[in-house]
Amino acid sequence: MQPVKWLVEFVDVRLGIKEIYQKELKGYLLPRKVNVWYTLGAVLLTLFTIQIITGILLLMFYVPDAEKAYASVEAIMNDVPFGWLFRMLHVVGANVIVIALLMHMLSVLFMNSYKGRREFTWLTGFILFNLAMGLCLTGYLLPWSQLSFWATTVATDAAGAIPLVGDQVVEFLRGGPTVDNQTLGRFFALHVVGMPLVLLGLIGLHLFCVKRRGISTPPFGEDYREPQEMPFFEHEKHPGGIPFFPNYFVKDAAVIAFFMAFMLAIIFYAPGLFFPETAFQRADPFVTPPHIKPEWYFLWAYQTLKIFPSKIIGLGVQVAFMTFLALLPFIDRSRERRPAKRPLFVTCYVLGILLFVAISIWGHYS
């Protein structure tokens, strides 16, 4: 018997892995019309895995102390073998994750895949999106550069607009009246332990929701029929569908490969894309750099705070918008999923994206 075959048999008689393979991979059927947008979940899983691996590697050399943090990051970039690659993968990977998350959420929104009793799937996904933003924000401070310091000062300052308890919230976030060593300590702990643990749990819950309820059918084509909803739980099956493995898995692998190529292309051909000049200046609380801006994915929030006459209104609009998005499956109760049959929804969808882009560009140049 060949060694691999022997090993499979050895494990199978003990754990029944062939049955799992038949049931969960080859026997797990997807809708026949499943499209490329359905691969983004696998892409995100891969990107999060890369973040964890590179994060652990960076953790070996990073020193979470305001006096030493900047020098340790500089050493990672210059002295540690392949340290520059780990860090670039981590930083660029974080930005690519945000791109993939936005694409994933927008495709789910466009195909109305949150419908059909998938409220929990949407909600866990939405919380994951916000958690990823939180990881970006906490990770931003760690290099202790001018950019880190002042972007965190501005970001935490926004919480001061909360009525009555604003100042206390700011102080709680920073661990003191200003951003300093205590802020670095708590952001570090949240970034490397607290948030990743919650993230892993939520990813598990999200995948459980997806798997338990079943993959939604893309709402396109003349033969599309919305499955009937029964008054009890039912897994949405796709008889005669495509086996997940290997049939659809290869498509997942192809899109993952293209995302990896995109990420590496930024690292090798445009390494400075996500690093403004202030990212390579040691934090100085006494010198405010001119034109400090948050990362591109926070520009819409930054500009929203500026365009309203008071911060509290800007913050209120952001909270209202995010709450509306989070609760969308509970608000939008119509069963129709086909975009062609929902012109008003599609108009708002397109206008919403244009507004997000316009406000972000405005924020960049304001």
Next chain:
Amino acid sequence: MIRTSTQLFLLAVLSLCLVPALAPAADTVCLQCHGGLDGRLGDPVDAWRTSVHAENDISCHDCHGGDPTDMAMAMSPERGFIGVPEYTEVPDFCGRCHVGVAKAYKAGAHGQAIDRGGAQCVVCHSNHAIQPASLDMINEKDCTRCHSYERAALIRLALVETDTMIKNVEQDLDKLHRLGFAVDDMQGTLFNQRNIFHRTFHGVDVERVRAETGDVQAALGKIKDKIDTIKTTLGQRKLWGSVVIGLIVLAGIVFLLIRKSYEEDEHS
């Protein structure tokens, strides 16, 4: 759903209609007061804002003294206000910071002739709209305001090569710094060499300029060698990166082709 979409649309329109409320930048009391004045008392503020001093956060009080935080005592001698220097005092006024340049200037022809109207700092560099020192300042139009251009032209010629070298090294170091390379030591050496270079030609002695720029060029050459080594490393990274990217794209294409074959099976 119509209600939901209408809400989203109204939010979009509302956001676009609102006018931005921008916060004013914080200034010193000198800028706050003089910035609102016209003519002789206000012009220096506008001129200063275009200067290399403003770029580097060197403000009014750094040269003129005084207290930039107290409107009432800002111009009090008790708080170190020294006001405007006399014509012959200017080299010492600027020389508090530009020590080496002031020393070289005083030893040179310009400095020796200051009591007879010889050029001092502001004659060439202006007073408030101070621009970064460059070779363009040595030109026929400006130099011939006081004397013939021959000697100045020779000095300029001796400086061109070193000046270009300094600019190129500076640009290269800035680029490498933006990529995360630790170039502080090299930037420190460059800063030092540029100061020596500036000091050299403030003495307006052609032979001395020729001799000393040679030393500066040798030091710059060492920095250039280090930059070239880093550039070679970057080139190698890009080469290997291209190979890896190519292989990954190829793998992606192969996966797509396999998917295509599955699709044919699924449709048959």
